[in-house]
Amino acid sequence: xxxxxxxxxxxxxxxxxxxxxxxxxxxxxxxxxxxxxxxxxxxxxxxxxxxxxxxxxxxxxxxxxxxxxxxxxxxxxxxxxxxxxxxxxxxxxxxxxxxxxxxxxxxxxxxxxxxxxxxxxxxxxxxxxxxxxxxxxxxxxxxxxxxxxxxxxxxxxxxxxxxxxxxxxxxxxxxxxxxxxxxxxxxxxxxxxxxxxxxxxxxxxxxxxxxxxxxxxxxxxxxxxxxxxxxxxxxxxxxxxxxxxxxxxxxxxxxxxxxxxxxxxxxxxxxxxxxxxxxxxxxxxxxxxxxxxxxxxxxxxxxxxxxxxxxxxxxxxxxxxxxxxxxxxxxxxxxxxxxxxxxxxxxxxxxxxxxxxxxxxxxx
Ligand SMILES: Nc1nc2c(ncn2[C@@H]2O[C@H](COP(=O)(O)OP(=O)(O)O)[C@@H](O)[C@H]2O)c(=O)[nH]1
Ligand SMILES: [Mg+2]
Numbered sequence: 001x002x003x004x005x006x007x008x009x010x011x012x013x014x015x016x017x018x019x020x021x022x023x024x025x026x027x028x029x030x031x032x033x034x035x036x037x038x039x040x041x042x043x044x045x046x047x048x049x050x051x052x053x054x055x056x057x058x059x060x061x062x063x064x065x066x067x068x069x070x071x072x073x074x075x076x077x078x079x080x081x082x083x084x085x086x087x088x089x090x091x092x093x094x095x096x097x098x099x100x101x102x103x104x105x106x107x108x109x110x111x112x113x114x115x116x117x118x119x120x121x122x123x124x125x126x127x128x129x130x131x132x133x134x135x136x137x138x139x140x141x142x143x144x145x146x147x148x149x150x151x152x153x154x155x156x157x158x159x160x161x162x163x164x165x166x167x168x169x170x171x172x173x174x175x176x177x178x179x180x181x182x183x184x185x186x187x188x189x190x191x192x193x194x195x196x197x198x199x200x201x202x203x204x205x206x207x208x209x210x211x212x213x214x215x216x217x218x219x220x221x222x223x224x225x226x227x228x229x230x231x232x233x234x235x236x237x238x239x240x241x242x243x244x245x246x247x248x249x250x251x252x253x254x255x256x257x258x259x260x261x262x263x264x265x266x267x268x269x270x271x272x273x274x275x276x277x278x279x280x281x282x283x284x285x286x287x288x289x290x291x292x293x294x295x296x297x298x299x300x301x302x303x304x305x306x307x308x309x310x311x312x313x314x315x316x317x318x319x320x321x322x323x324x325x326x327x328x329x330x331x332x333x334x335x336x337x338x339x340x341x342x343x344x345x346x347x348x349x350x351x352x353x354x355x356x357x358x359x360x361x362x363x364x
Pocket of ligand 1: 069
């Protein structure tokens with residue numbers, strides 16, 4: 001990249017970008033692969049295509065393994081498609097059936113979905129991704145957004161910090177739980193309560209769905225009525241994170257003083273029962289997602305949330321760049337005999353000297 005951050009694309013990448021802009025799904029797939037592999041020039045490519053980012057509605061679906069996230073993602077995609085909208089799906093789930101074309105329930109054949117124009121499905125490796133899970137996933141979602149999909153659905157297993165971070169890149173987050181094995185308690189432990197804009201009690205064809213629904217509602221009430229209610233509510237994003245400023249959600253940008261903060265009507269995450277494998281409860285889910293998105297738009301939270309997410313993403317891209325450059329500096333130093341002859345001084349002294357070189361190398 002040059003100083004403006006706009007690196008010239010190699011002829012190969014330029015062709016790829018042209019294909020992408022002309023709407024070739026194969027070019028989209030190749031772009032995502034480049035990003036996933038951190039292949040040479042991938043950030044220049046993302047930069048070149050960045051103009052188109054920001055139109056798609058992003059919905060995250062998260063929850064424990066086996067809860068029915070993939071099934072739910074598929075039936076939601078089907079429903080959105082049936083009303084004429086296009087859908088990109090990013091599945092971050094090692095057990096995702098999205099790539100195998102497996103049969104899911106009796107309502108949705110994944111291979112039908114996968115070959116349908118207007119639907120694009122991509123699985124991402126959840127472990128060992130070079131650039132960090134949340135970063136790479138966001139970039140894949142950005143690419144689908146820029147490609148022109150109306151919706152991007154992000155499926156992630158809600159079991160760890162990095163998975164939760166994926167949720168911060170969605171406009172709306174659906175937490176999927178199932179009646180068995182004390183899911184409600186698990187959800188609280190895993191921090192899923194905090195990221196939920198909507199709860200789905202899936203597998204409502206099994207006993208215990210009403211009890212779990214009650215459990216979640218009780219926990220919500222406790223949170224709302226206790227000091228915990230002051231905890232970051234939406235996606236765990238702390239609006240005060242913008243140091244020294246207050247965020248004016250109504251205008252979606254940083255305001256000078258807290259006085260200008262309007263009061264925002266609260267969003268209380270509804271708890272819906274679904275049988276994803278039979279397509280039951282999906283219309284209501286899609287309706288509620290529409291309602292949540294309207295709420296985001298009307299309150300200005302959409303702009304505020306997206307701005308914070310973009311800020312966080314920028315931080316991660318910076319860290320990734322520094323890490324990459326550090327790796328290059330290290331390799332050079334080792335190559336120059338650092339490991340054999342020239343190793344003198346303490347690790348701290350050497351590291352400090354090498355740190356001074358970071359940023360002076362392209363690090364690509
Ligand atoms: N009984 C029942 N099974 C379901 C339901 N939804 C999904 N399943 C099944 O649960 C299993 C796990 O679903 P999957 O979507 O892969 O879960 P994920 O790991 O959360 O993505 C599959 O065998 C699904 O067919 C449901 O509502 N009821
Ligand atoms: Mg899955």
